[in-house]
Structure formats: structure tokens, C-alpha cells
Amino acid sequence: MCYNVALRGLIAPICAPKKTLGGADLLSELKNSPRIVGVKQLRKAIGRDEIRRVFLAEDADPAVTGPIESLALEKGIPVTPVPSMKELGRACGIAVGASAAGLLNV
Numbered sequence: 001m002c003y004n005v006a007l008r009g010l011i012a013p014i015c016a017p018k019k020t021l022g023g024a025d026l027l028s029e030l031k032n033s034p035r036i037v038g039v040k041q042l043r044k045a046i047g048r049d050e051i052r053r054v055f056l057a058e059d060a061d062p063a064v065t066g067p068i069e070s071l072a073l074e075k076g077i078p079v080t081p082v083p084s085m086k087e088l089g090r091a092c093g094i095a096v097g098a099s100a101a102g103l104l105n106v
Helices: 026-032 039-047 062-074 085-091
Strands: 035-037 051-057 079-082 100-104
Touching: 026 051, 026 085, 026 100, 035 039, 039 051, 039 062, 039 100, 051 062, 051 085, 062 079, 062 100, 079 085, 085 100
Parallel strands: 051 079
Antiparallel strands: 035 100, 051 100
């Protein structure tokens, strides 16, 4: 398996970051749904229980994304890895890379 055994069920497999959810591509859902982009905003939104899924870029600095991942897992929020910051930024509809993003509860 491609993910940490201790966290099984909370993290999507790294080898398949575009795993589908209900027939829709997760990154497409991120692009077409209300979202938060950026570590600071995401940290605040997770603390307010406003996030239903977290996306973290695999090529981002672990010192930046690590605390977000820990907080999300502590709150029981699924974490989905994305191969690159550029791809995550594109999925969020921005012209620059993003290290973290999250889908808002609606």
C-alpha cells in the first residue's frame, strides 16, 4: 500500500492522489466548490470546524504542511496528497502554486 498504515482510512493513497469520491474527481471538486487556499487561512478554518477535506502538496515544505496535516488528522478530516504545488494551485483556480487547500463544509 502507498500510505502510512497507522493512518489508514484518513489519508488517501499517495500513489492515487486523484482518487474519485462519488464519481467525481477530487481535484475537480476542489476547483468547483467553496474552498480555502493557503496554510494560514486553512489552519483557522480547521480550528473553526469549517473544512471537510484537506489537500496538501507533496513537494511543499513539510515544516509548513506538517502542522496542517496533524491538525486535520486530529479533527478527523481526511487528507489528500497532491503531487505538486503547481497542480494544487491550478485546481484552486489560482495562477501560482499552493501548498495547502481545503473544501469548505456547505
